[in-house]
Amino acid sequence: MKRTLFTLALVAAFGLITESAFAQATATQSVTLAVNAVYKISTSGNPGALTISNGSAGSDNLTAVSDNSTTYSITQNFGNTVKITVHMDAALTAGYTLQMNLASTQGTSLGNVDISNATSGSAVDVVTAIARGADAGQTIGYTFSALASAGTLSSTTKTVTLTLTN
Amino acid sequence: MPATFAARTCNAGTRACSLSKYAATSREMQVALNLDRGRSILKPISTAIPRTLTRLSTYLSFFFLLLPAHMFAQVYGSGNHQVTVVVSPISLLQVSGGAVSFNVTTANVVAGQDEMSVSNSASQLLWGTNSGTQKITAQTSLGSPLFTLKLLAVSPTQGTAASEFALSTTPTDLLLNIGRSSGTCTLQYTAVALASQGTGTDNHTITFTIQAQ
Structure with a gap:
């Protein structure tokens, strides 16, 4: 009698285990995630007009003017050798100088860089060795200087292009 | 007359x-x-x-x-037997929509932000169970992913969606309080990559499991 009861209990227990096993179900799905090389740079807007209207008596160098009102932001995941180059759509006339100075926390700023003659074929580096990641709201500084001997310059607009490259 | x-x-x-x-x-x-x-x-x-x-x-x-003639049939004897019917606990789970593929490109990036994210809600999870309170968990087969893959159950027709979570090899609750019913929900995957993490590819196999809560 005891053996029969034990057998019945064992059968019942196996029954419960089987039911529990059937109570669970699974399904699978494949998800592939690819991150490509990303370069992104943007500027906050245009600086104000850079107008020279002063000089020092006895000096050919007129008083330079600056603008630090704009910023740039970058995001890149390519590597740690990325840099920013700058060029203009057209070079300035001799006797006038336009310099740029880009601040950076992710890379190395080259300080004031003369871009007066930098065109698409002769872009100049302004920030180098930028690490992977993002750098937001970094200041763009412009300094415009002129020689008195170069004469006056009517209002001239230049398009400055910042390029994030490796 | x-x-x-x-x-x-x-x-x-x-x-x-x-x-x-x-x-x-x-x-x-x-x-x-x-x-x-x-x-x-x-x-x-x-x-x-x-x-x-x-x-x-x-x-x-x-x-x-x-x-x-049968109305006059004689009853010479009778018998009976017992019929036992059993409905076992049954739970079914299915993913529709096929494989999911993410591609983070420059178009998904905002300059100045390290985090790059892209979402996909093209697949659905379908389930049915005749058992009591159940839940659905999700886990990935990828032990060391390069990037973060988050999952959220959107608009479940039954049960309660858990908060969005990052998939790992540990099963994590996706849906809770599923009773005896069938239902569906949209699977919202969000891939999060940091620019500082560089480029690469992660291949996940996501396993969904319905089980007792």
């Missing part, structure tokens, strides 16, 4: 008889006819009863002959 009969009434003492007319009912007509034939009123009734019984027995014989 009652018929009119002539009735003769006789006095036993004087032996004088008289004739009278009256309108008789059908019963009285029978009596009158019997009297008129000089027979006792009791005689036709006493002979009618056996005749009626004979007819009745004939009719009953025909009636029983027309009845189905």
Whole structure:
């Protein structure tokens, strides 16, 4: 009698285990995630007009003017050798100088860089060795200087292009 | 309409008889006819009863002959048995929409932000269970992913969606409080990559499991 009861209990227990096993179900799905090389740079807007209207008596160098009102932001995941180059759509006339100075926390700023003659074929580096990641709201500084001997310059607009490259 | 009969009434003492007319009912007509034939009123009734019984027995014989034979089947014995029916706990789970593929490109990036994210809600999870309170968990097969893959159950028709979570090799609750029912929800995957993490590819196999809560 005891053996029969034990057998019945064992059968019942196996029954419960089987039911529990059937109570669970699974399904699978494949998800592939690819991150490509990303370069992104943007500027906050245009600086104000850079107008020279002063000089020092006895000096050919007129008083330079600056603008630090704009910023740039970058995001890149390519590597740690990325840099920013700058060029203009057209070079300035001799006797006038336009310099740029880009601040950076992710890379190395080259300080004031003369871009007066930098065109698409002769872009100049302004920030180098930028690490992977993002750098937001970094200041763009412009300094415009002129020689008195170069004469006056009517209002001239230049398009400055910042390029994030490796 | 009652018929009119002539009735003769006789006095036993004087032996004088008289004739009278009256309108008789059908019963009285029978009596009158019997009297008129000089027979006792009791005689036709006493002979009618056996005749009626004979007819009745004939009719009953025909009636029983027309009845189905099984109505007269004899019960020689009976038996019974027990039927046991079982519905086991059943849970079903299916993913529709096929494989999911993410591609983070420059178009998904905002300059100045290290985090780059892209979402996909093209697939659905379908389930059915006849068990009590159940839950659905999700886990990935990829032990060391380069990037973060988050999952959220959107608009479940049954149960409660858990908060969005990053997939790992540990099963994490996706849906809770699923009762005996069938339902669906949209699977919203969000891939999060940091620019500082560089480029690369992660291949996940996501396993969904429905089980007791």
